[in-house]
Amino acid sequence: MADMRPLAVITEATGLGMVLIRADLARAGDAIAEAAGLPVPDVTRFTADAGRWLGWMAPDELLLVLPGADLTATLAALTDALATEHALVQDVSDMRCVFDLAGRKPAQVLAKLCPVDPNALPADGLRRTRAAQVACALWRREGSGGHGNAAGEVWRIVAFRSVRDYLAGILATAAAPGTDLDPR
Amino acid sequence: MLTLTCPYCHVAAEETELAPGGEAHLTRHGPGSTDEAFEAYLFGRRNPKGVHFERWRHLYGCGRWFLAARDTMTLQVFGTYPAQSKYPPRHIVDAIRAARPGWAPDWDETSGDSAPGVGNDPAPNPTPTRDSFV
Amino acid sequence: MTGKQPFRLPTGGRLIDRSKPIGFRFDGRQMQGLAGDTLASALLAGGQMLMGRSFKYHRPRGPLASGVEEPNALVGLGQGGRFEPNQRATTTPLIQGVVATSQNAWPGLTRDVGAINDALWRFLPAGFYYKTFIHPRAAWMRLFEPVIRRAAGLGRAPELPDPDRYEQAYGFADVVVVGGGIAGLNAARAAAQAGGRVIVLEQTGHWGGRTPVDHPDGQAAIDRVVQALRTMSNVTLRRNTMATGLYDHGYLLAREALADHDPNAGLPRQRLWRIRAGRIITATGALERPLAFAGNDVPGVMLAGAVRDYLVDHAVAPGRRIAVVTNNDDAYRTALAALDAGLEVPAILDARPAADGTLPQAARARGIRVETGTGIARVLGRMRVNGLQFCAQQGEGQPLGVIDCDVIAMSGGWSPVVHLWSHCGGKLRWDPATALFAPDPDRPPTGADGEGNVTAVGAAAGDLRVADLTGAVAEDSILPVWIVPANATRKARFKMWLDYQNDVKVSDVELAGREGYRSVEHAKRYTTLGMATDQGKVSNINGLAVLSDTLDQPIAATGTTTFRPPYAPLTLGTIAAEARGPLFQPLRRTPMHRWHEAQGAQWEPVGLWRRPYCYPRGAENRGDAVNREILAVRGGVGTLDASTLGKILVKGPDAGRFLDMIYTNMMSTLPVGKCRYGLICSENGFLVDDGVVARLSDDSWLCHTTTGGAERIHAHMEDWLQCEWWDWQVHTANITEQYAQIAIAGPRARAVLDRLGGMDLTAGTLPFMGWADGLLAGIPVRVYRISFSGELSFELACPAGQGLALWEAIHQAGADFGITPYGTEAMHVMRAEKGFIMIGDETDGTVIPQDLGLNWAISRKKPDYIGKRAQERSFMTSPDRWKLVGLDSIDGRVLPDGAYAVADGTNATGQRNTQGRITSTYHSPTLGRPIAMGLVHRGPDRMGEVLEFAVPGDSFTARIVDPVFYDREGTRANG
Numbered sequence A: 001m002a003d004m005r006p007l008a009v010i011t012e013a014t015g016l017g018m019v020l021i022r023a024d025l026a027r028a029g030d031a032i033a034e035a036a037g038l039p040v041p042d043v044t045r046f047t048a049d050a051g052r053w054l055g056w057m058a059p060d061e062l063l064l065v066l067p068g069a070d071l072t073a074t075l076a077a078l079t080d081a082l083a084t085e086h087a088l089v090q091d092v093s094d095m096r097c098v099f100d101l102a103g104r105k106p107a108q109v110l111a112k113l114c115p116v117d118p119n120a121l122p123a124d125g126l127r128r129t130r131a132a133q134v135a136c137a138l139w140r141r142e143g144s145g146g147h148g149n150a151a152g153e154v155w156r157i158v159a160f161r162s163v164r165d166y167l168a169g170i171l172a173t174a175a176a177p178g179t180d181l182d183p184r
Numbered sequence B: 001m002l003t004l005t006c007p008y009c010h011v012a013a014e015e016t017e018l019a020p021g022g023e024a025h026l027t028r029h030g031p032g033s034t035d036e037a038f039e040a041y042l043f044g045r046r047n048p049k050g051v052h053f054e055r056w057r058h059l060y061g062c063g064r065w066f067l068a069a070r071d072t073m074t075l076q077v078f079g080t081y082p083a084q085s086k087y088p089p090r091h092i093v094d095a096i097r098a099a100r101p102g103w104a105p106d107w108d109e110t111s112g113d114s115a116p117g118v119g120n121d122p123a124p125n126p127t128p129t130r131d132s133f134v
Numbered sequence C: 001m002t003g004k005q006p007f008r009l010p011t012g013g014r015l016i017d018r019s020k021p022i023g024f025r026f027d028g029r030q031m032q033g034l035a036g037d038t039l040a041s042a043l044l045a046g047g048q049m050l051m052g053r054s055f056k057y058h059r060p061r062g063p064l065a066s067g068v069e070e071p072n073a074l075v076g077l078g079q080g081g082r083f084e085p086n087q088r089a090t091t092t093p094l095i096q097g098v099v100a101t102s103q104n105a106w107p108g109l110t111r112d113v114g115a116i117n118d119a120l121w122r123f124l125p126a127g128f129y130y131k132t133f134i135h136p137r138a139a140w141m142r143l144f145e146p147v148i149r150r151a152a153g154l155g156r157a158p159e160l161p162d163p164d165r166y167e168q169a170y171g172f173a174d175v176v177v178v179g180g181g182i183a184g185l186n187a188a189r190a191a192a193q194a195g196g197r198v199i200v201l202e203q204t205g206h207w208g209g210r211t212p213v214d215h216p217d218g219q220a221a222i223d224r225v226v227q228a229l230r231t232m233s234n235v236t237l238r239r240n241t242m243a244t245g246l247y248d249h250g251y252l253l254a255r256e257a258l259a260d261h262d263p264n265a266g267l268p269r270q271r272l273w274r275i276r277a278g279r280i281i282t283a284t285g286a287l288e289r290p291l292a293f294a295g296n297d298v299p300g301v302m303l304a305g306a307v308r309d310y311l312v313d314h315a316v317a318p319g320r321r322i323a324v325v326t327n328n329d330d331a332y333r334t335a336l337a338a339l340d341a342g343l344e345v346p347a348i349l350d351a352r353p354a355a356d357g358t359l360p361q362a363a364r365a366r367g368i369r370v371e372t373g374t375g376i377a378r379v380l381g382r383m384r385v386n387g388l389q390f391c392a393q394q395g396e397g398q399p400l401g402v403i404d405c406d407v408i409a410m411s412g413g414w415s416p417v418v419h420l421w422s423h424c425g426g427k428l429r430w431d432p433a434t435a436l437f438a439p440d441p442d443r444p445p446t447g448a449d450g451e452g453n454v455t456a457v458g459a460a461a462g463d464l465r466v467a468d469l470t471g472a473v474a475e476d477s478i479l480p481v482w483i484v485p486a487n488a489t490r491k492a493r494f495k496m497w498l499d500y501q502n503d504v505k506v507s508d509v510e511l512a513g514r515e516g517y518r519s520v521e522h523a524k525r526y527t528t529l530g531m532a533t534d535q536g537k538v539s540n541i542n543g544l545a546v547l548s549d550t551l552d553q554p555i556a557a558t559g560t561t562t563f564r565p566p567y568a569p570l571t572l573g574t575i576a577a578e579a580r581g582p583l584f585q586p587l588r589r590t591p592m593h594r595w596h597e598a599q600g601a602q603w604e605p606v607g608l609w610r611r612p613y614c615y616p617r618g619a620e621n622r623g624d625a626v627n628r629e630i631l632a633v634r635g636g637v638g639t640l641d642a643s644t645l646g647k648i649l650v651k652g653p654d655a656g657r658f659l660d661m662i663y664t665n666m667m668s669t670l671p672v673g674k675c676r677y678g679l680i681c682s683e684n685g686f687l688v689d690d691g692v693v694a695r696l697s698d699d700s701w702l703c704h705t706t707t708g709g710a711e712r713i714h715a716h717m718e719d720w721l722q723c724e725w726w727d728w729q730v731h732t733a734n735i736t737e738q739y740a741q742i743a744i745a746g747p748r749a750r751a752v753l754d755r756l757g758g759m760d761l762t763a764g765t766l767p768f769m770g771w772a773d774g775l776l777a778g779i780p781v782r783v784y785r786i787s788f789s790g791e792l793s794f795e796l797a798c799p800a801g802q803g804l805a806l807w808e809a810i811h812q813a814g815a816d817f818g819i820t821p822y823g824t825e826a827m828h829v830m831r832a833e834k835g836f837i838m839i840g841d842e843t844d845g846t847v848i849p850q851d852l853g854l855n856w857a858i859s860r861k862k863p864d865y866i867g868k869r870a871q872e873r874s875f876m877t878s879p880d881r882w883k884l885v886g887l888d889s890i891d892g893r894v895l896p897d898g899a900y901a902v903a904d905g906t907n908a909t910g911q912r913n914t915q916g917r918i919t920s921t922y923h924s925p926t927l928g929r930p931i932a933m934g935l936v937h938r939g940p941d942r943m944g945e946v947l948e949f950a951v952p953g954d955s956f957t958a959r960i961v962d963p964v965f966y967d968r969e970g971t972r973a974n975g
């Protein structure tokens, strides 16, 4: 008998601070790392520690996610650290919606919505793509990836704020009980 | 549906993650240009059957524009390279030549503003499809 | 044989479960089958051979095949929202209580009025529609079309929404094997052993394809390899999944049936897989071809392989006396299987001069009469086969004798299933020895790297013998036979069906050839051969062979028609998947959306955004609400949710220089703390967006765009930065959704904000077109002193998460002023009263700013901006352009939107000449009369002239006036 629990337990993450950083990452990397409190990640990777997360978004763009309480100080530190650079530091904390996917098979939920192979993403991999009709970014919060090794994974997916209801809807639909992708 | 690898983030993105931008290596003609040059810039396109250089944007990804060398007939992809390239780089040219022995670049890297394939055009064909408002 | 299932054999049936009877209804009749049956096998078990009527002649039809290629046994399945037409009974799993109805027959299958067409066949030849209905035109409209429409179409469309769910999923594999027969399974094992991820797709619910039916130890061989594959962790085996199309760069679509067998389980009914495959192996087998003899469509004439399937798979006897007609050895298996099932085989008619291979010898040894060099002259029976006349194959059909039979099992050979191979450019070669089109391994479809990415194996590659199966019996060669008998009379050719579903006969294809249709693609469309829902799976090769004979050219020269996806029809729900109902589109909602909803807002879609159009109160209609909102703003204060306006941050040492290129006016000179209205054009010179730009600091500007423009303009900026001026130091960021934005407009606007406390918003501190940061009601805001309504107005931007709180605080503070939320329509009317243009109303992609009297917003000093060169073109500088004016309705009626002003004379096509059109038109509650704007030929030079605007059945007149109808001096906004 099929497991009739949803494929994923979906929870919305709120209260996060987010900072958009655009700069020459090679030149300003050290300054950013110090102010952000995390090493600058490699291309399409992220670094994370103690509630902070720094992701590579584009060749000259990073996204810092941190507890909302740390936002103001870190924003100031980054602005200060990059004052002499051609750089852009912008509070984007209110711009996005964030969902975490835990439970039985969260990667299968993503495999229904995104034209990517979630299992092929490295443990510190960040993938910007689309979920059905909206732009998104996704990464693992827990678990190391690899095929057939999805147990205990927690995924995070981020999209724009205005499509929060849509994203919540497609995630819940894709996670519907009994819709496991495993061959039957 | 095509898959192209973004030369910036090295993601192999499928076509739905990309936005097309028309012919690459065009040269912009602004105020002061002749009517003929401006017309060729704005409207003249090669639309070849075969080797083609074109603009794509990794829209649902890193957001970078990049260029692709592709065969419009077989859809073979010879390679992708940064948008900030006046001409297709050497490794792209080599890849095309390896696959299409009869093909030769038809631009002159020393002339300054000509672009691939426009040798016989009334005027060099310029930058991007600048009318992206469709 | 039981009473309810008189044609069920007492033993056998590898797919059925005799302990599980299943009841169902067919055309209202209660019937019974077994678990494991298809609808077709259950109907046959119940003695129901007649399953449908053909499209054109309404000929009675029984099943021809046992699988996806079935052209005849199409039924309507289910009821209500679950009704689905044109379902193949041969691939429909039998489920408890299913209701099936026959199609194309009225009033019923056995007595069908439309069958009158059958008596008129002489008058309905190929191309009949083209020839007959071209002239006279009136007859087509009144006479032919209504009649044909009523009679045409297979099945009927469902009338209710589909209640089932569908979903999609993305798959990735190094190798995808399509087809779970012996060839596919062996290929999958080899691929898996080489490493990499392998997916095997099988369209049916069973592994093995034909092997378990056709070979004595076939099932064991299949079980062994399936067992081996199940132990390999890099292999995914997926049944009930049909690969429907192969597209560029190894993109494969496949439809997985999940809950067809159990519609009430609450599961998605089907799942569409979008698989990216490194390499594809097509192991799709082969489909049997009919033979073309007179009466080959009478119910009871079936493909030999299908007869065998029903016997072996379902223990169903399609009949009790099974005659076989063939041009190859394979059909002898059917004769032997029929004997094994205890049925009679009165004769095998073999077109070949001799048949001495292993299988024919086995048949003779068991006492079956084998007549070589013969074929069928005529089928006896109309609603059902009850015999046949046989004749010499080389002849005109002189009867040699009559054979009693109720089923004719025919085989014209087998055609590899080459659809997937062909979808993406793989080429075929005709093999005269085996009489089939097979994939040409030297000309495969190619992938992104230019290398072949599809390999065909087994029968799909033309290897019909399954050479790698132990115990496979050697077979003698096929004799290519396309018409039986070879020199059949003209009359007989009128009764030889090629395309069963569309009623295309040998005579039709020959007629097309004679009339000059040399291209197979043209002949297809002229005759409709292969154009029905089966897409010619059983008819294509026979059809093009007949065409080749008519044209007296080899089959290879004729070639095939194009194979297009999908291989079998996909239901629309599968393609839409989750994109239906509330998830049809990603609707975008502002931070205040729920407040608007609670206030009963009516919505206006703007791109994907939903904006309040107006907020009707009580019994108000929309017009009343809009008028009330406008008067409330003009006379007091109102609020607009402006959060959807695009906000793009542009920063860097070269940002000013960059914006001077993006905008037509000068942005680099804008002082910090100030705002400026700006225009953005395309390189073609046309106005594409507008908005207010604020200079935030020495090196940063915030650019507002229209609601629909944020993504577009941001992309436009990035395009130019990345691809043209890549050495300029500029960063852009689309921060539209970081902020909620609220316009508060009206003479009381400042008074309301003062009550919130925290900022000095007096004109001296914050003058018109200035901005300031601060706190209002404890919320961090940026206040822009800008106005689109013409009133004293502020736009407040705050973090989106606090937008609702700020909105509510404003409404609380303004309650005793009667503060009124207003929607987009009130905004539109108010801006029109002020003569402000609206992108999308006054612009349509052919309008330049100069047409709109916006020269004041175009810098003459700048040497360049995007669109400048284009605006210098002679047509753009012509004095004859249509330009913006106001329009005053003469008779006080609101002018019709979009109406054209007529001019004297007519154009080349006889239409009235035009000299302008209306771009915006409203009733102005402020002025108590209609107002309008339009683009008129030399309009600003023609003030006071009266124009006539023609609409069907009516005419309006309007005087050309200044487009600013209200507060021309602008004193109100400066308050």
Ligand SMILES: [Zn+2]
Residues within 6 Å of the ligand: B006, B007, B008, B009, B010, B011, B058, B061, B062, B063, B064
């Ligand atoms: Zn990229």
